[in-house]
Amino acid sequence: MITKRIIPCLDVRDGRVVKGVNFENVRDLEDPVELAEYYNASGADELVFYDITASFENRPLFLDILERVASRVFIPLTVGGSINSVEDFERVLKAGADKVSVNSGALKRPELIDEAARKYGSQCVVLSMDVRRADDKFMVFSLGGRQATGRDALDWVVEGVNRGAGEIVLNSIDTDGVRGGFDIEMLKAVEALVNVPIIASGGAGKMEDFLALFNETGVDAGLAASIFHTKQVEIAVLKRYLTDNGVNMRI
Numbered sequence: 261m262i263t264k265r266i267i268p269c270l271d272v273r274d275g276r277v278v279k280g281v282n283f284e285n286v287r288d289l290e291d292p293v294e295l296a297e298y299y300n301a302s303g304a305d306e307l308v309f310y311d312i313t314a315s316f317e318n319r320p321l322f323l324d325i326l327e328r329v330a331s332r333v334f335i336p337l338t339v340g341g342s343i344n345s346v347e348d349f350e351r352v353l354k355a356g357a358d359k360v361s362v363n364s365g366a367l368k369r370p371e372l373i374d375e376a377a378r379k380y381g382s383q384c385v386v387l388s389m390d391v392r393r394a395d396d397k398f399m400v401f402s403l404g405g406r407q408a409t410g411r412d413a414l415d416w417v418v419e420g421v422n423r424g425a426g427e428i429v430l431n432s433i434d435t436d437g438v439r440g441g442f443d444i445e446m447l448k449a450v451e452a453l454v455n456v457p458i459i460a461s462g463g464a465g466k467m468e469d470f471l472a473l474f475n476e477t478g479v480d481a482g483l484a485a486s487i488f489h490t491k492q493v494e495i496a497v498l499k500r501y502l503t504d505n506g507v508n509m510r511i
Contacts, residue, residue, distance in 0.1 A: 261508045264474050265305035265481035266495055267459060268488040270295060271312045272341075275325055277489065278312070290489060293328045299488070300333040303496045305510060307333055308361070308429070308483060310388075311341025315364040316403045321348075323355045330356020338386055338429075344368070346375050353380070361386040361429060364402040367409055367416075370423060377424025382456075387425035389413060391446060392433040398446055405433050413446075414453060421454045428454065429483065432462035437486060439465025442473045451478050459483050467493055467501045474507045 270277050270292050277290045292309070299307055309329055311321040321341040330337055339352050340361030349360050360380075366372050366387060376385045390405045391398050391413045398413035417428060430450055432443035442463045451458055457480040460473055464484035473482050487493045499509045 262480065263508050263510050264502070265459075266303075266470070266499060266509070267306045267308055267481050267483040268295075268299045268304050268495070269308040269310065269461065269483050269485045270329070271310050271485060272322065272325060273311075273313050275322065292325055293332055295489065296329045297332045299495070300335055302494065303499055303511070304335055305481070306336040306338065308338045309340070309357075310361070312404050314342030316406060318342075321352065323351060326352065326355045326357070340386070340388055343372075345372065346379055349376050349380060349384075353384070359384050359386050359427070361388045362425075363388040363390065364404075366420065367400065367402050367411065370419065373420055373423040373425050377426070382424045382426030385425050386427045386429055387417070387420040388429040388431065389417060389420075390431045390433055398449065401433060405431075405436075414449060417450050418453050421456055425456065427457045427459065429459045429461055435463030436461075438463060439469075439487065441465065441469045442482070444472070444476050447473075447477045447479055457481070464493075467498050470498060470502060471505055471507065474502065 272292050277292050277295055314321045336358045338359040338361050339357035343362045344365035352360050390401045400409045400411040400413045400416050402409050432446055435443045442460045447460050459481040460479045461483040464487055470482045503509045
């Protein structure tokens with residue numbers, strides 16, 4: 261049986277971890293290096309680091325902060341933010357990332373997925389998708405959820421995997437920060453189309469939300485931010501709860 265993963269996410273802006281609701285009303289929370297150390301020690305299976313305004317501000321990712329984070333953690337680290345070229349992959353990997361997340365850069369130039377997969381392998385290429393319902397469809401947004409792309413999310417995930425993406429992070433804008441549970445409908449629609457690992461993001465509010473996620477879908481991991489940052493849910497406690505309820509976890 262495949263072990264499920266619990267992944268905290270560091271959304272970083274101006275050198276600080278921040279969190280909002282539906283990708284808006286962002287507030288400052290904590291230092292990313294201190295938080296990364298905490299998660300490394302608390303049983304997180306992986307860590308995701310997003311420089312959330314790099315693409316919108318048209319600047320490179322903050323490599324100095326990434327290097328400090330990478331030096332303190334010994335779990336897999338996925339990094340995203342203004343990844344627009346194979347050279348950006350190179351810089352982020354040299355700074356300590358294990359996997360690189362592409363979003364807006366791949367939407368602008370889908371060939372980036374092919375190029376990165378050829379050079380580094382599909383296991384290194386994570387396609388992150390910010391998705392919102394519009395006109396009864398799942399639609400992709402870019403620039404941190406600020407800009408509608410007109411792309412159908414289901415079409416885009418199939419194209420991304422066909423081009424070489426080895427993992428999907430599916431961010432639900434509709435449920436982000438609301439703490440009302442993961443977007444099960446959206447996740448089921450995506451997992452029916454692709455056979456790569458899927459990380460569910462957006463909506464976790466309590467331990468039961470993770471149990472519903474793993475019981476009702478076949479996704480590989482649950483990602484959350486604010487409930488872990490505020491210690492409303494502690495990862496070690498969550499993993500014991502899930503194990504006790506029949507979910508295969510690494511303890």
